Amino acid sequence: MAVRSPRCNHPETITNILVRILEKTPTGGATIEELEEAYEEVKGTIPSRKTIYRALERLELLFDPLARGETPEEGEEPEKNNPALLDDGLPGPMVGIKRIKRDRKTYYLFDGNQGAPEFNINESLYAALSLYPQYRGMLKDAYYRVMRKLLAETLAGVSMYNLLISEIENHVHVSEPAPADPDKFAFLVSEIFRALRYRKRLKIKYLRTYDGKETERIIEPYGLLNRFNNYYLTGYCLSSRGNRIFHVVHIRELEVILDSNYRMPSSYSLKQAYSRAWATWTSEGGAKLETVRLQVCCGTAERFRAINFHTSQKVKELDNGEIEVVFRLTGPNEMIPWIASWGPDIKILEPAWLRSEVAVFLSKALENCKET
Numbered sequence: 001m002a003v004r005s006p007r008c009n010h011p012e013t014i015t016n017i018l019v020r021i022l023e024k025t026p027t028g029g030a031t032i033e034e035l036e037e038a039y040e041e042v043k044g045t046i047p048s049r050k051t052i053y054r055a056l057e058r059l060e061l062l063f064d065p066l067a068r069g070e071t072p073e074e075g076e077e078p079e080k081n082n083p084a085l086l087d088d089g090l091p092g093p094m095v096g097i098k099r100i101k102r103d104r105k106t107y108y109l110f111d112g113n114q115g116a117p118e119f120n121i122n123e124s125l126y127a128a129l130s131l132y133p134q135y136r137g138m139l140k141d142a143y144y145r146v147m148r149k150l151l152a153e154t155l156a157g158v159s160m161y162n163l164l165i166s167e168i169e170n171h172v173h174v175s176e177p178a179p180a181d182p183d184k185f186a187f188l189v190s191e192i193f194r195a196l197r198y199r200k201r202l203k204i205k206y207l208r209t210y211d212g213k214e215t216e217r218i219i220e221p222y223g224l225l226n227r228f229n230n231y232y233l234t235g236y237c238l239s240s241r242g243n244r245i246f247h248v249v250h251i252r253e254l255e256v257i258l259d260s261n262y263r264m265p266s267s268y269s270l271k272q273a274y275s276r277a278w279a280t281w282t283s284e285g286g287a288k289l290e291t292v293r294l295q296v297c298c299g300t301a302e303r304f305r306a307i308n309f310h311t312s313q314k315v316k317e318l319d320n321g322e323i324e325v326v327f328r329l330t331g332p333n334e335m336i337p338w339i340a341s342w343g344p345d346i347k348i349l350e351p352a353w354l355r356s357e358v359a360v361f362l363s364k365a366l367e368n369c370k371e372t
Helices: 011-027 034-041 048-064 083-089 119-135 141-156 160-170 182-198 270-274 296-305 330-341 350-370
Strands: 095-100 105-110 201-207 214-227 230-237 240-246 253-255 292-296 314-317 321-327 345-352
Touching: 011 034, 011 048, 011 105, 034 048, 034 105, 048 095, 160 292, 182 201, 182 214, 182 253, 214 240, 214 270, 230 270, 253 314, 292 296, 296 321, 330 350, 345 350
Parallel strands: none
Antiparallel strands: 095 105, 201 214, 201 253, 214 230, 230 240, 292 321, 292 345, 314 321
């Protein structure tokens, strides 16, 4: 049986309480019971209410060190009648953590308008988008645990943050494709989110890469896809009268049509529509699953043992040290450039049509390499 814990001196418990408040803020805030659960997740004991209030006070001090502990100047009287200090015996005026009452319950939420430093919302959105593929990809749960641990260390001492940044800058070099104009990219994504949130149509000017022409479209957005560090807008195109995909970096102009409304199909699921696709390909009537079998040579085989390139990937060991890799997916025609990039290290066992298409692709590439 769990026992009550009298104190809250560990940064991990305060971190978990802060994380719970941040998680619940978009939906109205966290209750005191939810903060108790956050504490119990770390310590394994049920805290007293005073312990939670003490944790909230420490968070208040974190966001504004001058928020508490002030002594009256000579001749001043303490604020004995301040209702914020007397109300239900709860902590006083919050800076960073805000308290509201609703339906006889008290909710705690993060108030970014109080004592918060100025920041560029586009930079923040772009940073979040850059991290999200790792969050949903190889790191998964590890990413969440690492971020919580870093936050705990930050609460314990800001010097840890400076040490981490210093070591990262000294020992890690990142070379990845990225939008040439991150601010514009973040603005486009922010507007797409706004249209999705309020179910508004989008008017876009889009560059068609296959012929270089700029077209105007009216889109009912369904969401964003990320594949190989590229973001795509998916939705219903009124101009084409069908579902379409648009590479975000090829959107030249975008406008939210404020006086419009649309309904998302009730049965539509972004994950269901694209989770089986190699990249972004689907069909209106439901895409057909196909089997792709590849034989991979010894050295390159290690890459496939270490990395899942698709959720359906299965690896079979062969006697000669090579491997057979099997995918079950839709739209395998999108694999052609990817398979070709492995050169002679991969053989296509099936389907036959994919083997032929890759051969044509490589033949055209070879022609372009010949001297004119």
